[in-house]
Amino acid sequence: MFEDQQSWTSVSLFGVFVALLLLHLLHSNFNSDKKPEPPGPRPVPLFGNLFQLNLKRLDQSLLNLSKKYGPVFQVSFGPQKVVVLAGYRTVRQALVNQAVEFGNREITPAFFVINKGYGLVLSNGDSWKEMRRFALATLRDFGMGKKMSEEIIIEECNYLIKEFEQFEGHIFDKTKAVHYAVTNVISALMFGKRFEYKDPVFQAVVDRDNEIIHLVGTASLWLYNVFPWLGPFLKNCRDLIKNVEGNKVDVRKIIADLKKTLNPEVCRCFVDAFLIRRKHLEDSENKILHYHDDNLLYSVLNLLQGGNDTTANTLKWSLLYMTKYPLIQARVQEELSRVVGSRQVQTEDRKNLPYTDAVIHETQRLANILPMAILHATSKDVTFQGYFISEGTTVVPLLTSVLYDESEWESPHSFNPSHFLDKEGKFIRRDAFIPFSAGRRACIGESLARMELFLFFTSLLQHFRFTPPPGVSEDELDLTPVVGFTLCPRPQNLCVVRRN
Ligand code: HEM
Numbered sequence: 001m002f003e004d005q006q007s008w009t010s011v012s013l014f015g016v017f018v019a020l021l022l023l024h025l026l027h028s029n030f031n032s033d034k035k036p037e038p039p040g041p042r043p044v045p046l047f048g049n050l051f052q053l054n055l056k057r058l059d060q061s062l063l064n065l066s067k068k069y070g071p072v073f074q075v076s077f078g079p080q081k082v083v084v085l086a087g088y089r090t091v092r093q094a095l096v097n098q099a100v101e102f103g104n105r106e107i108t109p110a111f112f113v114i115n116k117g118y119g120l121v122l123s124n125g126d127s128w129k130e131m132r133r134f135a136l137a138t139l140r141d142f143g144m145g146k147k148m149s150e151e152i153i154i155e156e157c158n159y160l161i162k163e164f165e166q167f168e169g170h171i172f173d174k175t176k177a178v179h180y181a182v183t184n185v186i187s188a189l190m191f192g193k194r195f196e197y198k199d200p201v202f203q204a205v206v207d208r209d210n211e212i213i214h215l216v217g218t219a220s221l222w223l224y225n226v227f228p229w230l231g232p233f234l235k236n237c238r239d240l241i242k243n244v245e246g247n248k249v250d251v252r253k254i255i256a257d258l259k260k261t262l263n264p265e266v267c268r269c270f271v272d273a274f275l276i277r278r279k280h281l282e283d284s285e286n287k288i289l290h291y292h293d294d295n296l297l298y299s300v301l302n303l304l305q306g307g308n309d310t311t312a313n314t315l316k317w318s319l320l321y322m323t324k325y326p327l328i329q330a331r332v333q334e335e336l337s338r339v340v341g342s343r344q345v346q347t348e349d350r351k352n353l354p355y356t357d358a359v360i361h362e363t364q365r366l367a368n369i370l371p372m373a374i375l376h377a378t379s380k381d382v383t384f385q386g387y388f389i390s391e392g393t394t395v396v397p398l399l400t401s402v403l404y405d406e407s408e409w410e411s412p413h414s415f416n417p418s419h420f421l422d423k424e425g426k427f428i429r430r431d432a433f434i435p436f437s438a439g440r441r442a443c444i445g446e447s448l449a450r451m452e453l454f455l456f457f458t459s460l461l462q463h464f465r466f467t468p469p470p471g472v473s474e475d476e477l478d479l480t481p482v483v484g485f486t487l488c489p490r491p492q493n494l495c496v497v498r499r500n
Contacts, residue, residue, distance in 0.1 A: 035388040038083055040074040041065065048076025050226065055219035057483055059371035059400040062086070066401055072385050078226035082394040083378075086401040088408050088432040094384060095397055095439030101382040103440040106375035106394040108225040110216050110237075114244055119298025120444070121306065121374060130290040131299050136444050138273045142189050150347050152188045153452055156181050157344075157459040163197065164464060164496055171469045171493040178456075179206050179312040185452055186307030186445075190300055191254055192269035205250050206308060208243040213309045214484030215240045251301055271300065303445070310369050311449050313488045317367035318360065318457050320489045321415055323466040324477045328417065332356050333499070336462050345458040347451055353458070354427035358420035360453050364435045366415050369486050371400040373437045397437060408432035465497045 041049050053075065054061040065073060066086035074083045085091050094102045104124050107117055115122040120131050143149045160181040164172075177197060183206050184194040195202035215221055220236040231237045258271045267273050278291040322329040335355045336345070350357055376395040381388070389395075404412040409419055409432065422428050436443035443449070468474055481487035 035383050035386055037081075038072045038074045038387040038389070039069045040076075041069070043076035046078065048078050048080070048226075050076075050078060053077075055222045058222065059368075059398060062372070062396065062398055063401050063404075066398065072387055077222070077394075080226065080394060082396060083389050084396045084398055086398045088402045088405045088434075090385070091397045091399070091402050091434070092431075092438060094395070095376075095437065095441075098382060098384065099439040101378055101380055101384075102376055102395055102397075104377040104379040105441065106377040108375065108394075109228040109231070110221045110225055110240065111375075113237075113240055114212065114216070115298045115302070116294070118294045120302040122302075123298075124377075124379075127290045127295065131295055132444065134274070134277070135270075135299060135303065138270050139189060139444070139448070141273070142270065149185070149189070149448055149451060150455070153185055153455045154344060154459075156184050156188075156194065157455055159184075159194075159197070160456065161459060161463050164460065165498065167496045168498050169495070171495055173491055173493055175316065175491055176203075176206075178315050179210060179308055181456065182311045182315070182452060183209075183304060183308045185448070186303055188269075189448075190270045190303060191258065192272070201250055205247055205304070208247045209305045209308050212240060212243045212247075213305065213486055214482075214488075215243070217483060217485030247301060248297065251304070252297060255296065255300065270303070271296065274299075306443070306445055307448070309486055309488075311445075311452050313486055314364055314367055314369055314449075314453055315456055316489045317369075318363040318453070319460070319466055319494065320477065320479070320492075321359075321363055321366075322461065323468055323494050324474050324479065325415060326467070326474060328359060328415070329461070329466065332359055332461055333465070336458060340458075340462070342462070345455060345462065347454060349458075350454055351427075354421060354425060355417065356458060356461075357427045357454070358417040360457055361420045361430075361433060362415060362417045364453070365403045365409075365419065365433060366413075367487065367489075368400055368403045369435060370437075371398070371487055373397045373399050374441070376441060399435065399437065402432055402434055405432055463499060465499055467495045467497060469493045469495050 041052050043049050044051070052061075052065075062075070062084050063086065065075065066084065071087045071090035072083065072085060074081050076082070085094050105111075105122055105128070107115075107122055107124070111122040117123055118127065120128065120135055123131065143152075160177060163177040163181075180195075180197040180202070183202075187202075188194050197203075215236050218236050220234045221240065224231055224234055224237050255271055258269070259275060262272060262275055264276050264279060267276055274291065274296050278288050281288045281291060322332070332355060335353055339352045340349055373396075376397060378389055378391055378393045378395060380391045382391075383389075402408075406412055408430070410416065411419075420428055420430060420433075436446040436449070468477055478490050478492060480490060482490050
């Protein structure tokens, strides 16, 4: 009897084993069509490839790996797989030709601290779609990239010039005023008003914005993204929360003031447009759905942030490059004097200023402000260049690899305005120039930013010459960036000298 039972058990165990084996074989046959995952360095348990990555200069680290593993490869940040897209052709193919598949945003724990999944930049799904559509349409109504924003920018140029005049002939650290000027442009669109550069609340909002963008790119915040439980122990993480909360309080107050004085017949700004839209939805007994206070607050915060750090830092790079390369500066000034003279530059002038335009484009290319764009994620399973990438995978469109792509640029690592000029000195567009990224998550502020860069840069160069401080040579000026989520010029003193 006992022996009988034993042989029964052996038979059933054998049966289970055979069934499992069959299932396994069936499964692998079924999946034999499945494409391989992208190649990449072998991860170690728990940490993935963290030890092979330099978190202090992640974009460079990924660029180096792309040389070994090709234009589509994967690395593991701890347990999380991240697919990296490198080179102009590959980035474009993914973001433009497969825009939907590659068009989600990865909401890392650090990004969640900033936006809680609301707003424009760090959100997904219908809420993001509606907010993006609304923001683009409203900013366009308020003249983004058109005459109206030109007037706002020109007014702000004059304030910035006055600020710079105070430093005339003296050494100055040019950083803050440039941030205040560009934030005022977006603030005029958001709130219908500009702020004095000395306004302490305004200063605090701008400073916190810059700090937030710096912090999310630091090594310890990348670690927080991988191991969120580390959060309370990381100073940068605590600082991030403090800055985010501080800005929420201040911007909520500005929005509350606008709510108090709202007149649905007169739309003064972006916030008004949002509130009026909500009221229309309520009156027509439609659900307000995405038009709630959180989406308003976070969209405004996103636009203030988006409008500040990127544009101001690009302008600061342009002044640093002009100081470092005085012959290029002189050529820009010669062209400005010849074509515009001393009157105010207008956007209309751009087509007659090919060299200046090329210098601004080259600044954006070499400065490479957002080296990894903002992390994307796949919205569904996707086969790309023969590799299988599953839904929800984090994707890095490595803009560094596009703006410095050796097969696209003649001298990718040096400041060379000829990248944007033909033999006759006419301005030429270059396909691989995508500092605003491409596809469905591309920057919504591009036309405003381009207008700002052109008007601020030309106005400043019309009025001032920039030189290294006494005793410092051009060669000694440091072009190594300060690395955060954006790449910023290292703070260093320059001299500003009035030209006329
Ligand atoms: C030189 C200036 C600027 C540069 C280089 C820049 C670049 C970028 C880049 C690379 C992205 C990420 C795109 C992606 O993930 O694929 C982005 C997104 C974004 N930018 Fe800009 N930007 C600039 C100025 C601005 C300005 C002035 C605004 C506001 C008016 C703005 C608002 C945004 C927003 C809202 C997004 C998120 C779009 C989305 O996720 O749907 N940016 N920008």
